[in-house]
Structure formats: structure tokens, C-alpha cells
Amino acid sequence: MLTAIRDGYIVTQNDKREVIRGDLVIQDERIVQVGGKYNGIADREIDAKGDIVMPGMINTHTHVAMSVMKGVVDDLTFGDFLDKVFKIDSDRTDRDLDIGTRLGCMEMMRGGTTTFMDLYYSEDVIAKATMDAGIRGVLCWCALDEDKTTQTGNPVDNAKRFYEQFKGSRKLIPSIGLQGVYVCNEETCVRAVDFAREKDLPLNFHLSETRGEVNDLKKQQGLRPVEWLDKIGALDRRMVSAHSAWLTMNEVRLMGAAGMSVSLCAVSNMKLATGGVAPVPEFLQNGVNVTIGTDSNNTNNSLDMFSEMKIAGLLHKSARWDATVTPAQQLLDFCTI
Numbered sequence: 001m002l003t004a005i006r007d008g009y010i011v012t013q014n015d016k017r018e019v020i021r022g023d024l025v026i027q028d029e030r031i032v033q034v035g036g037k038y039n040g041i042a043d044r045e046i047d048a049k050g051d052i053v054m055p056g057m058i059n060t061h062t063h064v065a066m067s068v069m070k071g072v073v074d075d076l077t078f079g080d081f082l083d084k085v086f087k088i089d090s091d092r093t094d095r096d097l098d099i100g101t102r103l104g105c106m107e108m109m110r111g112g113t114t115t116f117m118d119l120y121y122s123e124d125v126i127a128k129a130t131m132d133a134g135i136r137g138v139l140c141w142c143a144l145d146e147d148k149t150t151q152t153g154n155p156v157d158n159a160k161r162f163y164e165q166f167k168g169s170r171k172l173i174p175s176i177g178l179q180g181v182y183v184c185n186e187e188t189c190v191r192a193v194d195f196a197r198e199k200d201l202p203l204n205f206h207l208s209e210t211r212g213e214v215n216d217l218k219k220q221q222g223l224r225p226v227e228w229l230d231k232i233g234a235l236d237r238r239m240v241s242a243h244s245a246w247l248t249m250n251e252v253r254l255m256g257a258a259g260m261s262v263s264l265c266a267v268s269n270m271k272l273a274t275g276g277v278a279p280v281p282e283f284l285q286n287g288v289n290v291t292i293g294t295d296s297n298n299t300n301n302s303l304d305m306f307s308e309m310k311i312a313g314l315l316h317k318s319a320r321w322d323a324t325v326t327p328a329q330q331l332l333d334f335c336t337i
């Protein structure tokens with residue numbers, strides 16, 4: 001199967017970040033020509049005259065099945081928001097998760113996202129709907145302490161079973177995630193990270209989204225979340241931490257030394273008014289890999305990566321009083337490479 005996309009503006013995202021006008025040719029699943037004119041015969045012709053042809057975007061933090069909750073939990077305090085979401089969530093059926101996933105996948109593909117990283121329970125239901133949709137999914141079954149969950153059985157064991165069920169799927173990476181240090185004790189964190197290391201899997205988790213969760217852990221453990229994860233041996237390059245808006249420089253340095261990635265969720269943080277701005281310039285200076293996530297449709301009302309790039313950029317410029325931070329090319333890099 002040969003596809004020729006004709007006469008577009010190709011945003012290559014190559015080392016020189018060139019934008020080239022011309023044809024892009026795909027043989028089966030491989031790009032075989034970028035730019036110039038393709039004179040051969042194609043099985044499928046796409047006229048992209050005047051359009052942008054660019055790499056698919058990667059949304060590194062969402063809860064796709066929550067797309068059915070778009071617009072139903074707005075303008076609430078963080079506490080009221082959590083109460084209402086928990087109430088809706090506890091009544092939901094597999095069919096609701098299936099419909100939510102299909103809606104979310106459709107929305108992401110329409111907006112140019114070709115891969116997403118999900119954090120949720122019942123990822124087996126989400127996996128089937130994701131495969132039907134045809135988008136790539138890195139699906140992290142959410143682990144937390146057994147006495148704090150509505151999941152049946154032990155969440156880490158559930159994640160392991162999910163991995164065994166879907167490993168080797170063509171467009172899926174079944175994996176494990178963590179809800180956050182506020183509901184994950186040392187044993188849960190270490191078991192989840194050990195599993196990610198054993199199978200070499202990415203691990204999505206919430207980290208320092210609110211000031212309250214940081215203060216609570218400090219009271220319990222005498223350490224901030226990243227310091228505590230470092231102490232228990234759970235910091236790892238496979239980790240992709242969402243939000244990460246309440247950090248000290250020491251924590252940023254520890255994350256960089258571990259080779260971690262962060263997923264900026266600017267719109268979600270603003271919608272829930274959790275305060276804090278993820279320290280992007282410091283992440284980059286210290287070797288933390290920066291990516292962008294939308295978070296779920298109930299904390300964003302959109303899974304659109306273009307609006308996420310725009311708002312993340314504006315938030316950082318405004319917070320730093322510096323129009324040069326987070327330039328457009330850098331934001332596109334966060335979403336694509």
C-alpha cells in the first residue's frame with residue numbers, strides 16, 4: 001500500500017526543524033520520501049495543497065474513558081470536584097467506559113493525536129475500544145493501595161494481569177501506573193516500579209499536582225514526594241509524572257538525575273485552580289524530558305493538543321514575566337519527539 005500526500009507544507013521535526021513544501025510518500029507503515037515531487041503511482045492519493053503535514057502528536061497524560069464527563073464538573077472547588085467525580089465514577093459500567101474511550105479516541109484523532117498515554121482502572125475495556133479506534137495507546141492500569149480502592153483484588157496484581165492479557169498487541173503498550181503518593185504506600189510504589197523495570201514499561205502517575213498532597217506527605221514522612229520516592233528507590237527513567245507543579249529545585253534535580261519525563265497539564269491545573277506552574281526552564285536545564293498531556297475531559301473539557309500547547313506556553317510566559325520562555329517550536333517538540 002503506497003500513499004502519496006501531495007504538495008503540503010511538511011513540518012519535518014528533523015534536526016534542523018525544516019518545513020519543506022512537497023510530497024510525502026508512505027509505503028505501508030514507513031515514510032519513504034519527504035519533500036520533492038513524487039512521480040510514481042500511488043494506491044492512495046491525498047491532496048494536501050496548502051495544508052500542514054506533520055508528525056502525529058503524543059498526549060502523555062489522560063483518562064480517556066472520562067470523556068463522557070465533559071462539561072459536567074465545571075466551576076467547582078477541588079474538594080467538590082473530587083466528590084462529584086468519585087460519585088459518578090463509582091456508578092459507571094463497562095459500557096460507559098467503552099463509550100467514553102471511543103469518544104475520546106475520536107476527539108484525539110480529529111485533533112492530530114496519534115498516541116496517548118492513559119491512566120485508569122479497567123484498562124482491559126479501554127484497550128478493546130482503543131484497538132477498534134485504531135489509535136496507539138500506552139495504557140497504564142492505575143495501582144493504589146488495596147484498602148483505598150474500589151477495584152476488586154490488589155491493583156498491582158490487576159495491572160500485571162492486564163499486561164499479560166494485552167502484551168504484544170500491535171498498537172498497544174499495556175502497562176502499570178500509580179495514582180499518586182497520597183494513596184500509594186511504599187510497597188505499592190516499589191512493586192509497581194519494579195514491574196515497570198522488569199518488563200521495561202513506561203509508568204504514568206500523578207505527582208505534586210496540589211500543594212495539599214505535598215504538605216500531607218511532608219507531615220507523614222518528613223519528605224517531599226520526589227525526595228520520598230528517591231529514598232524508597234522508586235525514581236526511574238521509565239516514569240512519566242503528570243502535573244508536577246509543586247516542586248523544589250532539589251526535586252527537579254533528582255528527577256533529572258533519574259532521567260524522568262514530565263507531562264505538563266496546564267489547562268487541568270488552571271481549571272481546578274490547584275495553583276503552581278510546572279518549572280519548565282528548570283526541567284530542561286536539569287535533563288528532565290518535558291512532554292504535554294491534556295489530562296481527562298472532565299478537568300479540561302478538551303483533548304486538543306493545539307490548545308494545550310498554546311495555553312501551556314502562555315501560562316509559562318505570564319508566570320515568568322518572560323515572553324521568551326516556551327517558544328512555539330519547543331512546545332511542538334514537547335508534543336511530537
Ligand SMILES: [Zn+2]
Pocket residue numbers: 061062063119206242295296
Ligand atoms: Zn490525571
